[in-house]
Amino acid sequence: MNKNEQGIQYMQEGKWEEAAKVFSEAIEENPNDAVSYINFGNVLTAVGEVAKAENFYNKAISIDENAGAAYYALGNLYYDNDKLMAAKDQFEKAIKVGLQNSDCYFMLGMTLQQLDQPKLAMPYIQRSVELNPEDNDARFQYALCLANAELYEELIKVLEEVLERDPKHADALYNLGVAYAGHLEDAEKALECFTKALEAQSDHMLAANGKKIMEQLLAEQ
Structure with a gap:
């Protein structure tokens, strides 16, 4: 198990100090590894050190401009702090550099909904459901998009799918x-x-x- 894997395990166990220590060691050993900076940023985000986390994500992007996980993490950070336009930009960048992640599509859709752009949100939330059919929350949000668009036949079908699962x-x-x-x-x-x-x-x-x-x-x- 390498240091990044060890740190992720510590994070899953809620051992934030141990995770930070391991990720810090990983950065010292390989200062050009964007993944270690992203992981350290995730620890900082988890403990509420938002400004520091932002710096680590940006450092990861400066090392690897195609680091989709860094853009996605920044998007979540901005979304949670009501910086919706900034969040939208980061989620879009994550997808542009190739992050085919259902959560990223979902968060971009949710951000667009918060920005009162439900028609733009719909294809992203739909894509999220396609990538992860077991995500019932995403499926329900897609149903709300259909309701907003007055696509009632499809809406009823999707709501029934939600209810099959729950x-x-x-x-x-x-x-x-x-x-x-x-x-x-x-x-x-x-x-x-x-x-x-x-x-x-x-x-x-x-x-x-x-x-x-x-x-x-x-x-x-």
């Missing part, structure tokens, strides 16, 4: 109910979805409101 996903159940109510005008199906959403999360106020509206609608028929 039958008690309250937000997916609520959004499916909205789709049934608004697009298919199926009040009974909508009521069923809102009811299941409340069974999964009793304080889901939007589902409670939807359930009340559907009950009133059905009572009037």
